[in-house]
Amino acid sequence: MPDASGPVTTETPPTVPVERRGTNRRISPLLRRILLVNMLPPFLLAATLLYLDQYQDGLLAAEVQGLRTQARIYANGIAEAGVRIQDDRATLVPEVARPLLRRLTEPTAGTQAKLFDNNGLLVADSRVREGPGGAIVAEPLPPPSQPGPVASTLGRLYEKVLDWFPRPRVRGPAVVVDEAPDAPSFDWQPDLGPDRREELRLALEGGVNPYVRRTADGRLLVSVAEPARRANQPVGIVLLTREAREVDQRVMEIRGSVLVLFVMALALTVALSVYLARTLASPMLELAASAASMRAGKGRGGSVPAPLMQRQDEIGILARALQSGTNALWARVDANERFAADVAHELRNPLTSVRSAIETLRRVEKPDQQKRLLAIIAEDAVRMDRLIGDISDSSRVDAELSRSVAEPVDIGPILATLVELHNTTHGEGDPRMEIEAPAHLVVRGVEGRLVQVFRNLLGNAVSFSPPSGLVRVRAKPTGGVAEISIEDEGPGIPEAKLEGIFDRFYTERPSGERFGQHSGLGLSISRQIVEGLGGRIMAENRRNPDGSVAGARFVVRLPVV
Incomplete structure (x- = not known):
């Protein structure tokens, strides 16, 4: 199921007429077709035998x-x-x-x-x-x-x-x-x-x-x-x-017998056709009514009747699929609502700071205070720009992955390049990186998005690593998946936050980092990408022999080609 982080579209879908139960049709079109198909053989048989x-x-x-x-x-x-x-x-x-x-x-x-x-x-x-x-x-x-x-x-x-x-x-x-x-x-x-x-x-x-x-x-x-x-x-x-007389009697007896058999076959055919139509047409009308209820915003919990979902035939499969789609739809609606509320909350903070700085700027006259307020406004503008960019990127991930075709991607050179680029450009006292990976490890995915995932994870590891710390990157094939792990020597992750760390706008940052440097969407976007490509991502703590936390480890598993 696609992740529910996509934006709420403002486009109105075309109106589709909905058939409702209680229409003026006394006989459904499906019943007419079933009757026509089933009644044709008895009529042909009667015409042949009456001849x-x-x-x-x-x-x-x-x-x-x-x-x-x-x-x-x-x-x-x-x-x-x-x-x-x-x-x-x-x-x-x-x-x-x-x-x-x-x-x-x-x-x-x-x-x-x-x-x-x-x-x-x-x-x-x-x-x-x-x-x-x-x-x-x-x-x-x-x-x-x-x-x-x-x-x-x-x-x-x-x-x-x-x-x-x-x-x-x-x-x-x-x-x-x-x-x-x-x-x-x-x-x-x-x-x-x-x-x-x-x-x-x-x-x-x-x-x-x-x-x-x-x-x-x-x-x-x-x-x-x-x-x-x-x-x-x-x-x-x-x-x-x-x-x-015997000729007429025998012919009449055969005609009567054939007509009696024909009437019995016709009655049985009609009865079976009605039964078949009721087992098909009536459930379909109930499913159509359920779809209409969904469209009207009703039946949030159980829109599809339970007896239909309990059937073990194709109707049951369709009913369960419809209910599953309904649950996924409501989950997406709820996620969109939460996403909109989170975005409003995250944007409100810098906007409030900017507004306060502007109101204060109107009252102060000292140049140094004015410069400080202008610096605050500029930082908050950069923060909002970064936040809006990440929100836009998060909202595009699902749509882009649904349109993109997963292709073989060799992540060995990608990881080696990212590690070499960091080690070449890092400053004095910044963490170093080591890599243990085969020269070629081919997975199925979208290259640009995989690069984004590895950059987010590496950047997160660097930001939590102590000065002159070490970030280890390991990759290896394991069964039908490729396992990529990124380890740091930072303070680790609170046990209660091991799952919540991938939520949107997660704001647990290392001490000493300036406020607003991260939007809190990097790990959430990484999970969207990995799960959209059929993989998994998880976080755990590394332990020293004495049981103390030695750092954090992020593990990504992707299907190999």
């Missing part, structure tokens, strides 16, 4: 094949029992064939059989028999099955849905269903007769195609024609018509 034309064609083909077999059985029975052989010619006997055709047809409900002779004339009809006195009685057919309201609705819905999709290409011979409004019922028969010789010939040879139609009353009828032969001689044609 039952090929299945219906297969059932009709089986129905036609079964009816053909039944018609052949009837034709063979007529050819065996309803024919008279005379001069090796087989002749159909209508008086025998009529009751025989009725008896063959009776066991099969919803079936009508007709018998035509070789000339295409109707000879017998299974629905027609002679009543008393020679009257012709036509037996009624069973009424068409009336589907219930649910089945009718499903059927209409299926047909409407089916119209939206293109018809598939059927492999193999397709069964064509005549669905014209005027499609004939059981009274249909092939167009045969003495004047239709070619059609009659084809019928006697078994060349009449099956005829499947849907009548106006909803019956699905299948008609087939088979020739009756005796000794390879055609004696007539059997036309068999049957209502294919």
